Amino acid sequence: MGKERKEKILELLKERERTPKELASLFNVSLMTIYRDIKELEKEGLVERKHGVIRLKEEDENQRECVICSKDIDGRFNVILFLKEGKRVQACCPHCGLMAFRKFSDKVESILMKDFITCNPVNGFGCWYVVGSDIAPCCSPSAFAFVDKLMAERFSKGFGGKVLGFEEALEELHRLMSLGRRVYLSL
Ligand SMILES: [Zn+2]
Numbered sequence: 001m002g003k004e005r006k007e008k009i010l011e012l013l014k015e016r017e018r019t020p021k022e023l024a025s026l027f028n029v030s031l032m033t034i035y036r037d038i039k040e041l042e043k044e045g046l047v048e049r050k051h052g053v054i055r056l057k058e059e060d061e062n063q064r065e066c067v068i069c070s071k072d073i074d075g076r077f078n079v080i081l082f083l084k085e086g087k088r089v090q091a092c093c094p095h096c097g098l099m100a101f102r103k104f105s106d107k108v109e110s111i112l113m114k115d116f117i118t119c120n121p122v123n124g125f126g127c128w129y130v131v132g133s134d135i136a137p138c139c140s141p142s143a144f145a146f147v148d149k150l151m152a153e154r155f156s157k158g159f160g161g162k163v164l165g166f167e168e169a170l171e172e173l174h175r176l177m178s179l180g181r182r183v184y185l186s187l
């Protein structure tokens with residue numbers, strides 16, 4: 001029972017932060033019960049209390065390295081993978097983001113990529129990718145994420161690489177890597 005409620009609390013916190021009082025009335029239990037749940041979730045490192053509200057713990061504040069290649073994350077190309085149970089991991093660029101999806105696949109709930117043109121965070125499953133282009137500002141074979149397919153096509157016309165949807169980009173990256181292309185680290 002308590003376990004189920006804790007999972008639901010995490011679901012609710014994904015939407016936004018809540019006060020213990022709110023949670024108690026949502027579940028129709030006493031404040032004491034909610035505090036006990038919160039304490040357990042805190043121990044598991046999943047939530048934190050700040051200014052009287054409960055929220056999911058910001059894991060990326062601690063994680064400054066790419067989960068795949070350990071390179072420092074600089075924020076221009078970074079990818080955030082949201083995993084089940086409110087956890088998240090970060091990758092340095094779409095190349096490592098796609099690799100991380102492979103690694104965590106069944107645990108991944110959503111992926112945020114940065115659009116190459118605007119740097120705005122976008123839904124990774126809905127992006128267009130240019131994979132294997134001639135330029136590799138981060139990891140190689142490079143991958144770039146675009147919201148706009150036309151921009152992806154223009155980019156690949158100028159700098160090579162294939163324009164692909166999410167699933168195809170995963171496969172193409174895998175294919176290029178199994179060909180044993182050299183992996184260049186950042187310039
Ligand atoms: Zn990386």
Ligand SMILES: [Zn+2]
Pocket residue numbers: 071092093094095096138139
């Ligand atoms: Zn990278």
